[in-house]
Amino acid sequence: MRRVNIRKRGKVYQYQFEIGTINGKRKFINKSGFKTQNEAYAVGQIAYEKYINGGVAFKQSQNAIF
DSSP states (O other), X not given: OOSSEEEXXXXXXXXXXXXXXXXXXXXXXXXXXXXXXXXXXXXXXXXXXXXXXXXXXXXXXXXXXX
16 A cells, blocks of 8 residues: 555646644645656655655665664
8 A cells, every 4th residue: 555645636746645643633744736646656755755754864874783
């Protein structure tokens, strides 16, 4: 299941993903104005990953100790 939803609004596309619930209401982040569905999905995936990682890009290190 993908976490970023795409919908067409008139002649442009919009991405949307859920960020949680506040007082029993679902809250979303969305942005519109993309010419293609693939463009909206690609930008939506980047925005979702930034949201999940707290705005910090994940950089894998070869020296990581587990």
